[in-house]
Amino acid sequence: MNKIGLPHTIPCKVTGTGGSCRIRLIPAPRGTGLVCAKASKKVLEMAGIKDCYSKSMGATRTRGNFLKATYDALLKSYPYLTPDFWGAPNFDDHPFIIYADKLMEPQEKKP
Numbered sequence: 001m002n003k004i005g006l007p008h009t010i011p012c013k014v015t016g017t018g019g020s021c022r023i024r025l026i027p028a029p030r031g032t033g034l035v036c037a038k039a040s041k042k043v044l045e046m047a048g049i050k051d052c053y054s055k056s057m058g059a060t061r062t063r064g065n066f067l068k069a070t071y072d073a074l075l076k077s078y079p080y081l082t083p084d085f086w087g088a089p090n091f092d093d094h095p096f097i098i099y100a101d102k103l104m105e106p107q108e109k110k111p
Contacts, residue, residue, distance in 0.1 A: 009051040011080040016073025019058075019065030025073045026053040039063055040070040047074050 009027045016023050023040060028051040034041045036054035044052060060066045096103065 007082040009049060010074075010077045011082055012077070014073045014076045016069040016071065016076060018068030018070075018072060019062060021056065021058040021060050021062065021065040021069045023057075023060075023066070023069045023073055024055045025070075025077070026055065027051070028053045037066070039066055043067060043070045043074070049074075 008030055010025050012027065014025050016025075025044075028035065030051055032051045032053070034044050034049065034052055034054075036044065036052065037056065037060070040054060040056075056066070056069075058065075092098075
């Protein structure tokens with residue numbers, strides 16, 4: 001019933017650093033897949049990301065720093081609220097409708 005659907009990618013462009021290595025994760029349309037290096041692809045698959053572009057800079061051959069940069073970029077994406085964290089909508093009546101009877105009663109005048 002959710003028209004938006006489950007999140008399949010990162011919410012926005014994020015950059016992570018590890019040593020001299022930097023990676024930028026960019027949201028991609030559905031069905032694109034992971035367009036990135038093999039090492040970062042494994043980390044993103046474990047995180048549940050299905051569609052994402054990436055751009056890396058610096059000494060990416062140092063695999064430890066490259067994976068640390070990927071992990072850092074993922075950490076920066078988690079503070080954003082995606083539709084699966086929104087929760088159920090609150091469709092209660094407006095307070096004016098709930099307390100209409102009380103609002104319609106005449107006010108007592110204080111002497």
